[in-house]
Amino acid sequence: xxxxxxxxxxxxxxxxxxxxxxxxxxxxxxxxxxxxxxxxxxxxxxxxxxxxxxxxxxxxxxxxxxxxxxxxxxxxxxxxxxxxxxxxxxxxxxxxxxxxxxxxxxxxxxxxxxxxxxxxxxxxxxxxxxxxxxxxxxxxxxxxxxxxxxxxxxxxxxxxxxxxxxxxxxxxxxxxxxxxxxxxxxxxxxxxxxxxxxxxxxxxxxxxxxxxxxxxxxxxxxxxxxxxxxxxxxxxxxxxxxxxxx
Amino acid sequence: xxxxxxxxxxxxxxxxxxxxxxxxxxxxxxxxxxxxxxxxxxxxxxxxxxxxxxxxxxxxxxxxxxxxxxxxxxxxxxxxxxxxxxxxxxxxxxxxxxxxxxxxxxxxxxxxxxxxxxxxxxxxxxxxxxxxxxxxxxxxxxxxxxxxxxxxxxxxxxxxxxxxxxxxxxxxxxxxxxxxxxxxxxxxxxxxxxxxxxxxxxxxxxxxxxxxxxxxxxxxxxxxxxxxxxxxxxxxxxxxxxxxxxxxxxxxxxxxxxxxxxxxxxxxxxxxxxxxxxxxxxxxxxxxxxxxxxxxxxxxxxxxxxxxxxxxxxxxxxxxxxxxxxxxxxxxxxxxxxxxxxxxxxxxxxxxxxxxxxxxxxxxxxxxxxxxxxxxxxxxxxxxxxxxxxxxxxxxxxxxxxxxxxxxxxxxx
Numbered sequence: 001x002x003x004x005x006x007x008x009x010x011x012x013x014x015x016x017x018x019x020x021x022x023x024x025x026x027x028x029x030x031x032x033x034x035x036x037x038x039x040x041x042x043x044x045x046x047x048x049x050x051x052x053x054x055x056x057x058x059x060x061x062x063x064x065x066x067x068x069x070x071x072x073x074x075x076x077x078x079x080x081x082x083x084x085x086x087x088x089x090x091x092x093x094x095x096x097x098x099x100x101x102x103x104x105x106x107x108x109x110x111x112x113x114x115x116x117x118x119x120x121x122x123x124x125x126x127x128x129x130x131x132x133x134x135x136x137x138x139x140x141x142x143x144x145x146x147x148x149x150x151x152x153x154x155x156x157x158x159x160x161x162x163x164x165x166x167x168x169x170x171x172x173x174x175x176x177x178x179x180x181x182x183x184x185x186x187x188x189x190x191x192x193x194x195x196x197x198x199x200x201x202x203x204x205x206x207x208x209x210x211x212x213x214x215x216x217x218x219x220x221x222x223x224x225x226x227x228x229x230x231x232x233x234x235x236x237x238x239x240x241x242x243x244x245x246x
Numbered sequence: 247x248x249x250x251x252x253x254x255x256x257x258x259x260x261x262x263x264x265x266x267x268x269x270x271x272x273x274x275x276x277x278x279x280x281x282x283x284x285x286x287x288x289x290x291x292x293x294x295x296x297x298x299x300x301x302x303x304x305x306x307x308x309x310x311x312x313x314x315x316x317x318x319x320x321x322x323x324x325x326x327x328x329x330x331x332x333x334x335x336x337x338x339x340x341x342x343x344x345x346x347x348x349x350x351x352x353x354x355x356x357x358x359x360x361x362x363x364x365x366x367x368x369x370x371x372x373x374x375x376x377x378x379x380x381x382x383x384x385x386x387x388x389x390x391x392x393x394x395x396x397x398x399x400x401x402x403x404x405x406x407x408x409x410x411x412x413x414x415x416x417x418x419x420x421x422x423x424x425x426x427x428x429x430x431x432x433x434x435x436x437x438x439x440x441x442x443x444x445x446x447x448x449x450x451x452x453x454x455x456x457x458x459x460x461x462x463x464x465x466x467x468x469x470x471x472x473x474x475x476x477x478x479x480x481x482x483x484x485x486x487x488x489x490x491x492x493x494x495x496x497x498x499x500x501x502x503x504x505x506x507x508x509x510x511x512x513x514x515x516x517x518x519x520x521x522x523x524x525x526x527x528x529x530x531x532x533x534x535x536x537x538x539x540x541x542x543x544x545x546x547x548x549x550x551x552x553x554x555x556x557x558x559x560x561x562x563x564x565x566x567x568x569x570x571x572x573x574x575x576x577x578x579x580x581x582x583x584x585x586x587x588x589x590x591x592x593x594x595x596x597x598x599x600x601x602x603x604x605x606x607x608x609x610x611x612x613x614x615x616x617x618x619x620x621x622x623x624x625x626x627x628x629x630x631x632x633x634x635x636x637x638x639x640x641x642x643x644x645x646x647x648x649x650x651x652x653x654x655x656x657x658x659x
Contacts, residue, residue, distance in 0.1 A: 051512060053508075074511070075508075075511040075512055076511045076512075076513075076514050076515055076516050076517065079511070079512050079513060079514035080514040084512075085512050087509075091506060091509045092509075093498075093501070093502050093505050093506060093509070094505070094652065095501065095505055096498055096501065096502070096505075099250075099254050099255050100498045103255050103495055103498065104495065104498050104499060104502060104510075104513060104515075105513050110514050110515055110516060111516065111519070112516050112519030112520045112522070112523050113519075113523070115495065115496055115499055115515065115516075115520065116491075116496050116520075116523060117496075118494070118495050118496065119257045119494070120255050120256065120257050120494065120495060124255065125254065125255045125256065128255055129250050129254070129255075132250070138250065141250050141251075141254055142251065142254070144652075146651070146652040147651050147652055148651055149651050150651075160513065164513060164514060
């Protein structure tokens, strides 16, 4: 099986600080993957580089079967290629309804003129409703996103990711600030999504990663420290040193 | 299982989706017909009809400003530049055609009929004598043709806005920096127009625009009504256009740019392209408003595109309430009418004994204070008054029960 995403020895520094230091990583076309690491390990910078927000000083980010280099493409272009991103803080359009948020994210032609003259089709509606049901927000379609609780906003954002129908979901701390039942729902959502596509979860919280039960990559000081099952990496002395044995 | 209401995400006709459209068109029709009846009955003066017509043009510029600022979040402080360009473009034809008529009449008594070249030179020295030139500058190349100048009304501001927006948006200039750039744009245009060799008569501007060639037999009373109707038609069409633009998925995307354009980018939307479309479209509509305004005002000069004019436009929209079209129109109408009342000596002076408040001087202070007060205490502006109608009473308590939901004070859709 060829890799969906191959990050090839990228490095980036901010004012002399090496946030990412010769990092290489491969993501398979389906399945869950967790990236963990202490604060400042470069997790968010890694996502910024892959999604086009930050340009690496060196290295390549190769995407898909044709190994297209994503470095230098705009955020929207990369998103249209099939990369969806969920932010740490839930970022939904708070002044708009749940239905409008989902509709805006639906995979559709994105050229500005096409968006201007787009009509919402019955198919769009069916897709949006199906996602609303999956994320458990069907009863809240007409509420403004700003009215939702923190957990519901996180789900809405995951729903918007699903609506984009991406091949790779990059999810930043999806469980932050959630109650235990909310975490379970989130875990289910991500597991189901990972059946048909790649899901990369960046997490801080070991307990949540254990629940995901997947391959884990540990980042430290901008490079990969260890990789494998959670039990494997947590028994690695280096990992214990920098991350667990605080 | 809960099912979604059948109206969810269904495409709706723009009028059905936004009840303000019908109300706005109704009020507009009443004002126009009412003013026509009163004018025909001699109960209101021609100059008042012109004031009304001009006000409708300002309303059109204000709803365009509301779309670009209130909906799309681009605080353009240069939109009145496009208004002025529209005025200049139509003014070039008006002056040329009118002067040609007069010159032809004057030369008609000559024993030898004048050649076209003689007529052209006579017209040119009539128009450009004030700036010491006696030939048509290149910029007047199309001024002989109404159709071509009408094309310029939309083409010049369209190209200028497109170019400016393309440069600014693709380098991701946003917020206050973009506002400063737009101020720079309108200031540069104004300074260029002030020069005598710009070809547009320097600080004299274009004048005599109220005389419409070919309609000499009509008289100003009927011409003023013609322009009132044209302005009302343009405002109505503009209102429907912008109500359409801000509805459905396109409206949702435009408001999303205002609220979080980075997020919209990560959804794959071409934010820069959408901004450019909105910026250019509103610029063109503003120019059309200007092309209808200046024949009613009679004169245009470079002062009209000074940076201050665009700031006034933003003030009208803020006082009227941004983010709703009728609010912007209301703000523009009310503030501009009040402004001409105060500055025209309509408001009585207030003697305080030690000092007399003369409104011609103090009106701008009052307007400034109102702007500050609205921004601080009534961000919804005049349009917010419509929320007091019982059926649309705003929510009293918090918006959601849980952590992370909007609290009451945040809940301003």
